[in-house]
Amino acid sequence: MSSNNGSKKDVLLEVKGLKMYFPITKGIIIQKKIADVKAVDGISFNIKHGETLGLVGESGCGKSTTGRAILQLYRPTAGSVRFEGKELTEMKGETLRRQRREMQMIFQDPYASLNPRLTVGNIVGEPLEVHKLASGKERQERVQELLKLVGLNPYFVNRYPHEFSGGQRQRIGIARSLAVNPKFIVADEPISALDVSIQAQIVNLLEDLQANLGLTYLFIAHDLSMVRHISDRIAVMYLGKLVELTDHITLYEDPLHPYTQALLSAVPIPDPYIEEKRQRIVLEGDVPSPTNPPSGCNFRTRCPRVMDICAEKDPEWKNMGTPENEHWVACHLY
C-alpha cells in the first residue's frame, strides 16, 4: 500500500494502514472472540501543518473511530500514527499523557461532552490542572481569557453547563480543547448537533482560531456540504476505508469515485436552475455490516457502476492526479 507523497517536512500527522477492530466476544469469564467489528480497516493519509483535512462519510462508516484511534483514545489494532515523527501507537502512560497536550478533540454532542456537575471554569480549567500548567488566580485568568477567545462572557466561569444553549456549550468545549495550546485538533462533527443558524458561527470561530493560533484540524462531517468551506483537502470514507482523497476544489469539480459522486449529488446547489436540472444518484440498499464487509471493493453492493472484478479484488489506493495536485482514489474504474 502506498502512502501520500507530499514533502515530509510540512507533514504534521502521518497515518499508515490504520486498523481499528472491536472484538465481539461470547461467554462469561472464559471469553471467545467470535467476530470483529472492522470499524476502521486500513486507511492511510497525511495532514500537513496548518491545514484542515475534512473526513466525510455516512454515519457508522468509522469516522469517529478514526479520530479516536489517532488520538489513542482507542488503541489501534494495527497501523501507525506518527505525530511530528513520533509514533503515537507505541506511547504509553505518562509519555502519552504528556503528548495529549499537543492534540485535542472537540466532540459532537455539546450536551454529553460537558460534565453537568462542574462549573464552566472547572471544565475549561481542568486541562491546566491535569497538566499542572497554572493554578489559583493564574488559572482563573487563563480560563477567562479562553472564554473571551471563543466568544463567551468571562463572567460565566461560575455557571453550570445546563444554563447554556447548544452553541454556547460547543464554545465551552472548544475553549477546553484550546486550554493546553494544542497543535492539532480532531473536530468530530462539531456542528451536526447544532441549529443551522449556529453552525456557521461555530465554523467561523474554528476558522478564526486556526488563523490566529496556527491550528491543524481533522474536521469530521457526515455530508459534503458541511466540510466544503472549512477544508483544504477532503477524504471520503466508506465502511472503514478511504475511497477518495483530494483538495476541496478538485473533489467538488471532478469527483472520481461513484460513492463521492453520489454524496455530491445530494448536496443542494444554491442555484435554482441547476438545482432543478441536476441528477440525484440515489444509492440502493443499506450500508453493509462492518462485521462482515463484502469481498473485494466493499462499496460494490451499492455501486451503480459495479463490475465483475469488484467482487474479486480490493481496489488499489492510487494517485490519479499529479505529484503536486494529488488525487487519490480506490476504484477499479481507474
Add this chain to the structure above:
Amino acid sequence: MAAENASLEQLGQEFGQLKGKPRSPMGDAVREFKRNKVAMISVVFILIIATLAVFAPFFTPYGFNVQNTSYARAKPMTPYVITTDKYELCHWKETPMDFGCTVYILGADGLGRDLLSRVIYGSRISLLVAIIGSSVSLIIGTIYGVISGYFGGKTDDIMMRIVDFLWALPVLVIIIIMTVYFKALARAGATGFAGFLIDLDQAMGGLLFMFIAIGALSWLGMARQARGQILSHKKKEYVEAARSIGAGNNRIIFKHLLPNIIGPLLVLESMAIPGYIGLEAFLSFIGLGVNPPTPSWGIMISEGYLGIKSNPHLVLVPGTALTLLTLAFNYMGDGIRDAIDPRIHGR
C-alpha cells in the same frame, strides 16, 4: 479597576448574559426537595426521632428497664394515684414510679415498664440499624460496583458472578441458622474465635449478628446499581473528554463519575432503609436480634403480641412507631428521587 469592570460589562453585552445566580445541579435538587412538603415533614419527623434517640435519658420519664410490677399492663394515659400535694413534688427526672405521681402516657408493659420510655430507647436500635445498613451498603456496594463497572472485562465478570452467587444464596436463612448456632454455643460456653464473636455480640447487646446480617444483605443491590450507573456513564463523551485532556483513572472516577452517579445511589439507599429497619424488627421478633432487656421495637412487639386482645397497646405502641418511621424514610426517599430525577434524565 472600575475601567476593567466597565470593559467586562461591555463584554457581557457583546457575549450575551445569563439571568440570576449560577444554578448548580446539586443546589437545584436541594431546592426541589425543600418544595416537597411531605418529604420535608418526613425529614423533620426523622430528625425529631433522632434527637429523642440521642438524648433519650433527658426525654424519657423512666429508664427503659425500671420495673414496677404493680402497674403491669397499665393502659395509656392512666394516671395512678395522683394527689395534688404529691403532684407538686413530682419531677419526672427524680420521680421513681412509686411516688404516686406516675402517669404512664403510653401505658406500661407486662413487667410494669413505661412504654413511652421503652419506645424512645427502642428508636436507638432502629436508627442505628438504618445508619449501619446504609453506610455498609453505600461504602462497600459503591466501591465494589464502581471497580467492577469501570475496569470491566474479566474483573467485571468475576466480580458480578460473585454477586449473583451471593444473591442466589438464601442469605437470610443462613444468617438465622448461624445466629441460632452461635446463641446455642453461647449457652454451652465457647472458646476461641466463636467465643470471641459471642463475647463481642454480648457486649453489643446482640447487635453484632444483626449488623452482619444486614451488612451481608444490603450491599449486593447497591453494587449492581453502582456498576450499572458506571457502565452507562463511562461511555459518555464527558468522560472521553476527560481522558482526551490527559486525566487519569482516579481523577475520572472521583471528579467525573462519582458526582454523576451518587444521586441515583442515594435514592436507592434511602429506599432501602425501611427494609433494614424491618429486618431488625423481624429478627428481634423471632428472638434472634437484640438481647433483652435492651428495648427494640421488634422485641416489644414480640413481648406484647400474645396479649393483643386484652392489651392491644402493647403491640400498637411499638407497631405505630415502626410504621411511622418506615413511612417517613419512604417519603424521604421519594422526595430525594423526585428532586434528583429531572437532572438524571438529561436537561
